[in-house]
Amino acid sequence: MLWFVDETWQDIGGQRVGALGAVVISAGVYNAFCREVYSIKASVLGASELTDSEFKANNCFAKAAFKRHALHGDSHWIDATNQFFATLAKYGARCFVIWTANPALLDLRNPSSTALSKPYKQLLFDMRAYMRKDGKGELGSIMFDERGFSEDEATARAVSNYMVRTSHPAAHDWEKRFLMLPSFAASKISPGLQAADVIAYLGAHRCDMTVRPELAPYHALLDELRYEYRRGGGKKIRCIRKVN
Secondary structure, eight states: OEEEEEEEEEEETTEEEEEEEEEEEOHHHHHHHHHHHHHHHHHHHOOSSTTSSOOOHHHHTOHHHHHHHHHHSOOHHHHHHHHHHHHHHHTTOEEEEEEEOOTTTTTOOOSBTTBOOHHHHHHHHHHHHHHHHTSTTOOBEEEEEOOOHHHHHHHHHHHHHHHHHHOOTTSOOHHHHBOSSOEEEOGGGOHHHHHHHHHHHHHHGGGOTTSSGGGHHHHHHHHHHBOEEEGGGSSEEESEEEOO
């Protein structure tokens, strides 16, 4: 299973919000997913290569795109974004978001190579739940959006060290579920990372959905893609959630 993770920081309704967004898709369908994403970019946005016309939240949800749609009834970016969400659903992608407005957690970063931050830890727990229930017999490979060498190294060390230190067959069975070495790539070359960027942005806006009411249809689409599971057969966990 392929996991794509991205981070976002937004000023929403007078507060600073940070969010982690993750998208999981089967490796067996990922190439077909990429071909379909390229087809959307080519036919709607005029792209000549997969790396053209990157699906980024700032493009997909630009206020100008919604304004044009309201005035003229059309917007290339809104049309492309709608098709992008439909393609994620077609290929069975599932989405996860952890967001916070807690100033102590806002940077989302990992304080050291042996300590995993609370937002990242919570995201990993939800990812592990998916692998236990819906990814049995598979290994998850985690890819992050490139930020910078020192930042990427810190994240890779913290995530892999956490998995190795806490892996135990009877409890935190990370080694059965994930490759221990995360990877990094430029989002321009990865439709999976582009999806994670869009998902993280929408997830951050869960803090106050009245600020951008025009995003309501996309929140509904996000809910359709959101992963849910029952903890120990009891409480249902909906994997768009806040940490304090």
